[in-house]
Amino acid sequence: MxxxxxxxxxxxxxxxxxxxxxxxxxxxxxxxxxxxxxxxxxxxxxxxxxxxxxxxxxxxxxxxxxxxxxxxxxxxxxxxxxxxxxxxxxxxxxxxxxxxxxxxxxxxxxxxxxxxxxxxxxxxxxxxxxxxxxxxxxxxxxxxxxxxxxxxxxxxxxxxxxxxxxxxxxxxxxxxxxxxxxxxxxxxxxxxxxxxxxxxxxxxxxxxxxxxxxxxxxxxxxxxxxxxxxxxxxxxxxxxxxxxxxxxxxxxxxxxxxxxxxxxxxxxxxxxxxxxxxxxxxxxxxxxxxxxxxxxxxxxxxLDAEPKLAFLTTKNKSMGSARSFKVTMGVMPSYTSDVPGLLVDGATEGKPAHKAGIQTGDVITKIGDYEIKDIQTYMDALGKFEKGQTVPVKVMRKNEELTLSVTF
Ligand SMILES: [Zn+2]
CATH class of the missing domain: 3.40.630.10 (Zn peptidases)
Structure with a gap:
């Protein structure tokens, strides 16, 4: 002080x-x-x-x-x-x-x-x-x-x-x-x-x-x-x-x-x-x-003379390579959570997660066949999907496990 x-x-x-x-x-x-x-x-x-x-x-x-x-x-x-x-x-x-x-x-x-x-x-x-x-x-x-x-x-x-x-x-x-x-x-x-x-x-x-x-x-x-x-x-x-x-x-x-x-x-x-x-x-x-x-x-x-920069998603440092993804869930992930999965701090209205009924406080544990353990596995999973695809998403809400259907 x-x-x-x-x-x-x-x-x-x-x-x-x-x-x-x-x-x-x-x-x-x-x-x-x-x-x-x-x-x-x-x-x-x-x-x-x-x-x-x-x-x-x-x-x-x-x-x-x-x-x-x-x-x-x-x-x-x-x-x-x-x-x-x-x-x-x-x-x-x-x-x-x-x-x-x-x-x-x-x-x-x-x-x-x-x-x-x-x-x-x-x-x-x-x-x-x-x-x-x-x-x-x-x-x-x-x-x-x-x-x-x-x-x-x-x-x-x-x-x-x-x-x-x-x-x-x-x-x-x-x-x-x-x-x-x-x-x-x-x-x-x-x-x-x-x-x-x-x-x-x-x-x-x-x-x-x-x-x-x-x-x-x-x-x-x-x-x-x-x-x-x-x-x-x-x-x-x-x-x-x-x-x-x-x-x-x-x-x-x-x-x-x-x-x-x-x-x-x-x-x-x-x-x-x-x-x-x-x-x-x-x-x-x-x-x-x-x-x-x-x-x-x-x-x-x-970079001032360059056109708008291209975006790339990144992987874990150990994985090296990078790619870009085509879909979004429209959720605000929590970074402070220590529970396994992805804790949702908010879902944007009109975006796929919100439309599927995902709410603030839900913990996403699985998207399609991919287990979600943390933000990195969440990002990795999102990279696997295409726009228009519908997949089951597992969430924990309080002590209940729900399966919701998300359309990207
Ligand atoms: Zn700081």
Missing amino acids: KSAKLLLSFCFFAAGYSVGAQKIDEKNIQSHIKILSADEMQGRFTGSDGERMALEYIQKQFKGLKLQPLGVNNSYSQAFPFKSGVHGTGTEGTAHNAIAYLDNGADKTIIIGAHYDHLGLGENGSSLDANPKGKIHNGADDNASGVAGVLELARYFSKNKVKENNNFLFICFSGEEMGLYGSKYFTENPTLDFSKVNYMINMDMIGRLNPTTKAITISGSGTSPVWENTIKGITNTDLVIKTDSSGIGPSDHSSFYLKNIPALHFFTGSHSDYHKPTDDWDKINYAGEKEVLELIISVIEK
């Missing part, structure tokens, strides 16, 4: 940007992280007052940059319901994504996102502190660092004199720590034409670059055929890049991947303060985060 001793009236920060408009500015990164991870924000627990305060801060920044509001009703925010805990034991309520748009007049849009919620006072059980209750979990790296990245990239691309051949949607999610609620809701209820989305860039924990190894992991490099070569072709960085092909990982890019959108996740690695009250602003490598943001800009610029 560390207070950055800041004034609560942080409004003037919006106007306080330094003038070097087209460069990533370490000072901006630091001021965003200090504010978002200050004790006043109470660890930004989903649905809490501290989280609302963070939301307000992010919206003010978007407004200061004159970005278009792309939430609901001409605002920067999109409300969504959340309910933690498989058996309805946890908290529930409403939280918000913050969404802004930079219109470059292009026919495709890049989504740049990061979650802004964190563990609050350690109340939901995912703290790694021995005695977490009541301690403020400031989450400077997880994930004030990613939000600072969104805000600084938003400033960079909106002040850039030469306009990209892409529009940008900047989004800060809530509900991530409880199970990707915000990003799942957004991908089910997008506020832009989803067919125009080119790809998604997720930043979750980009503040602790090791100054010696300079190692950064980019996950999702198998979600489009262009990623690997594009990343390999970047020479203006001394970061040591490791790629991981999988589109499924423990953060918001997974929600986009599951909607057939190529997605990358940037991550500077875990550390001993991870999910502890000691994840504070004074431990952030600000120069390192600047390098990460410059790397992201390089990726975006390198």
